[in-house]
Amino acid sequence: MHKIEDIKIWHMAIDLSTEIYRIVANFPNDERFGLSSQIKRSAVSIASNIAEGAGRNSDNEFNHFLGVAVGSSYELLTQILIAAKLGLIEKNDAEDIYIRLTQIQKMIYGFQRKLTKNKNN
Numbered sequence: 001m002h003k004i005e006d007i008k009i010w011h012m013a014i015d016l017s018t019e020i021y022r023i024v025a026n027f028p029n030d031e032r033f034g035l036s037s038q039i040k041r042s043a044v045s046i047a048s049n050i051a052e053g054a055g056r057n058s059d060n061e062f063n064h065f066l067g068v069a070v071g072s073s074y075e076l077l078t079q080i081l082i083a084a085k086l087g088l089i090e091k092n093d094a095e096d097i098y099i100r101l102t103q104i105q106k107m108i109y110g111f112q113r114k115l116t117k118n119k120n121n
Contacts, residue, residue: 001054001055001056001057002054002055002062003054004050004051004054004055007050007054007111008107009050009104009107009108009111010047010050010051010054012100012103012104012107013043013046013047013050013069013104014047016043016046016047016097016100016101016104017040017043017044017046017047019096019097019100020039020040020043020076020097021040021043023089023093023097024036024039024040027083027088028088031088035079035082035083035086035088038075038079039076039079039080039083042072042073042075042076042079043072043076045068045069045072045075046069046072046073046076046104047069049065049066049068049069049072050065050066050069050108052065053065053066053068053069059115059116059118062115063112063115063116066108066111066112066115067112069108070105070108070109073101073104073105073108074105076097076101077097077098077101080094080097080098080101081094
């Protein structure tokens with residue numbers, strides 16, 4: 001098991017989720033159960049899967065959940081791009097989210113390599 005409070009990408013994913021909630025609060029009411037709901041679920045899923053993996057019994061299990069978190073980050077990226085094309089998100093907000101997601105993805109990939117390396121040693 002890993003101490004979740006020590007995992008920087010978990011904190012970053014939580015910060016991103018709260019920012020996402022702030023941004024989608026400005027969506028029209030007719031998007032409440034559509035795209036905004038999907039966006040919020042994807043954002044929360046990133047941090048949640050990192051947390052679930054950290055609480056598992058092995059690095060292999062953790063690695064699996066990190067992979068799920070990356071998948072959720074790609075879902076979120078897709079949904080943000082759609083929202084931007086629909087004019088629901090300002091261009092600079094979409095660009096900021098893209099940069100933050102890319103950083104989180106790179107850090108997760110690095111963490112996965114570290115877990116795999118530790119397993120092989």
